[in-house]
Amino acid sequence: MGNSFGCSASGERLISAARDGDFVEAKMLLDCNPCLAKYSTFGGLNSPLHFASAKGHNEIVALLIENGADVNSRNYCGQTALMQACRYGHWEVVQTLLLFRCKVTRGDYLSGRTALHFAAVNGHVRCLRLVVADFVPSSPYDSINGQANGGDASNCRNKPDQSALTKFVNKAADGGITALHMAALNGYFDCVQLLLNFQANVSAVTFDYGTSMDMIGAGSTPLHYAACGGNLKCCQILLANGASRSMLNCHGCLPLDVAKTWGRHWLEPLLTPNSELTVPVFTPSNYLSLPLMSILNIAREFGLQSSATTDDTDNCAVCLERPCTVAAEGCRHELCVRCALYLCSTSNIGSELLGPPGSIPCPLCRHGIISFTKLPGSQAKEIKLNMSLGLCTPCMIHTRESNHLTPACTPEIRKNRVASVSSDIFCPVTCSPFPSVAIPMCTCNDGSCPSFEPREGATEDESSRSQSPSVDEDKMLTVRPERTSCSKMFWSRRSCSREQQCNSEINS
Numbered sequence: 318m319g320n321s322f323g324c325s326a327s328g329e330r331l332i333s334a335a336r337d338g339d340f341v342e343a344k345m346l347l348d349c350n351p352c353l354a355k356y357s358t359f360g361g362l363n364s365p366l367h368f369a370s371a372k373g374h375n376e377i378v379a380l381l382i383e384n385g386a387d388v389n390s391r392n393y394c395g396q397t398a399l400m401q402a403c404r405y406g407h408w409e410v411v412q413t414l415l416l417f418r419c420k421v422t423r424g425d426y427l428s429g430r431t432a433l434h435f436a437a438v439n440g441h442v443r444c445l446r447l448v449v450a451d452f453v454p455s456s457p458y459d460s461i462n463g464q465a466n467g468g469d470a471s472n473c474r475n476k477p478d479q480s481a482l483t484k485f486v487n488k489a490a491d492g493g494i495t496a497l498h499m500a501a502l503n504g505y506f507d508c509v510q511l512l513l514n515f516q517a518n519v520s521a522v523t524f525d526y527g528t529s530m531d532m533i534g535a536g537s538t539p540l541h542y543a544a545c546g547g548n549l550k551c552c553q554i555l556l557a558n559g560a561s562r563s564m565l566n567c568h569g570c571l572p573l574d575v576a577k578t579w580g581r582h583w584l585e586p587l588l589t590p591n592s593e594l595t596v597p598v599f600t601p602s603n604y605l606s607l608p609l610m611s612i613l614n615i616a617r618e619f620g621l622q623s624s625a626t627t628d629d630t631d632n633c634a635v636c637l638e639r640p641c642t643v644a645a646e647g648c649r650h651e652l653c654v655r656c657a658l659y660l661c662s663t664s665n666i667g668s669e670l671l672g673p674p675g676s677i678p679c680p681l682c683r684h685g686i687i688s689f690t691k692l693p694g695s696q697a698k699e700i701k702l703n704m705s706l707g708l709c710t711p712c713m714i715h716t717r718e719s720n721h722l723t724p725a726c727t728p729e730i731r732k733n734r735v736a737s738v739s740s741d742i743f744c745p746v747t748c749s750p751f752p753s754v755a756i757p758m759c760t761c762n763d764g765s766c767p768s769f770e771p772r773e774g775a776t777e778d779e780s781s782r783s784q785s786p787s788v789d790e791d792k793m794l795t796v797r798p799e800r801t802s803c804s805k806m807f808w809s810r811r812s813c814s815r816e817q818q819c820n821s822e823i824n825s
Contacts, residue, residue, distance in 0.1 A: 328356035361819035395426030428491030440505035455688035493524035504548030
């Protein structure tokens with residue numbers, strides 16, 4: 318739909334505007350013909366929403382959805398806009414798509430990868446925390462862990478949520494590869510820790526069937542993948558959460574054997590089955606955000622637009638612009654819904670001294686926040702239909718005469734505008750559905766094996782609460798393999814060519 322000859326030229330202009338971040342051009346085209354929001358390219362079936370999400374143009378993403386773009390539309394490979402945003406780490410776009418109720422559990426056509434796989438394989442921990450927000454109830458972390466471990470919890474209504482969370486986090490792509498496998502292979506220890514907090518299965522094994530070609534071996538656990546990747550802290554986190562050193566894969570290899578095969582000699586003392594090394598104890602991840610579900614539901618129901626301030630209404634103490642619409646449970650400090658949502662999406666500072674693990678420190682008193690509540694004085698009827706995220710109907714075209722943006726709404730959109738992202742910073746499309754997956758020291762004849770290079774910013778988000786490794790171990794934490802494009806190392810060539818056809822349009 319939308320690929321007729323009458324709107325093809327205008328549709329290509331909208332595609333270019335969505336790719337380049339030209340909000341004025343996109344709005345002008347949609348004002349003339351709102352049906353262009355459903356346009357898709359002839360080759361890869363990428364919609365303007367796919368282009369805007371992949372490039373991180375959050376303002377255009379919201380504009381397209383408000384004009385009727387399907388938030389769950391798929392391209393030729395079955396990838397949604399949410400998957401594209403998670404692939405490149407645009408957490409603000411992920412947040413916007415979640416507010417418009419996109420489906421996070423969908424997998425693509427190539428290998429069944431969800432948005433969680435795309436976020437984990439590239440180490441985008443903020444995208445990962447947002448993708449699972451609807452499955453993590455705003456309740457104390459201890460009660461959540463008690464339910465997941467089969468214990469008695471006082472809040473019984475969270476049990477279905479935890480069952481759905483476990484099923485979603487452990488969903489396997491082609492070959493049985495989970496998000497935990499991919500994060501461990503690439504050495505993203507912050508993603509590994511967060512996935513384990515979300516009850517990821519540390520004993521999940523890959524399959525011996527499927528189109529994927531796994532050089533590590535079928536029946537491998539995340540510890541096997543971490544041993545191949547060579548990151549010491551990933552191995553320590555997995556071992557601290559119950560991973561087994563004596564687990565054999567279908568090739569009869571231990572994690573120790575995988576480390577020796579791929580030249581990870583610094584891991585041998587830790588991965589030896591009878592190792593006497595002390596594994597440090599890791600606290601819950603700083604990216605565990607308990608109040609995220611509550612503030613997302615409030616934003617969906619009432620929208621992000623706030624009514625005009627009055628004399629008896631206090632402005633938000635953070636932005637000093639919008640009236641307070643939500644209150645933090647516990648300290649009862651009031652914030653606007655935008656600031657509260659931004660706080661829960663970006664904060665990586667734990668408040669274990671003033672609240673349970675996973676709580677967000679209040680920006681005013683540092684008290685731990687577990688959930689937010691809507692202030693009783695707020696009125697949902699004052700929110701316009703096209704700005705109310707809870708009333709969004711992506712499958713319908715809104716009428717232009719009744720839903721025009723008023724001048725008062727325009728500055729609100731401008732405040733959240735994301736700067737254009739140059740296509741030069743994006744990684745070139747390689748020969749695998751996971752472009753960032755790289756297994757070094759290839760044994761094929763395509764070229765020499767890649768060398769090791771220090772990983773930049775590997776300890777940027779590392780928690781200061783965990784035990785500090787030794788000097789030699791600290792050097793090993795920063796070792797990261799270079800990317801290789803050998804198609805037969807991990808995934809099949811057929812899947813590569815199909816995905817390259819879709820992504821070459823976006824990266825062009």
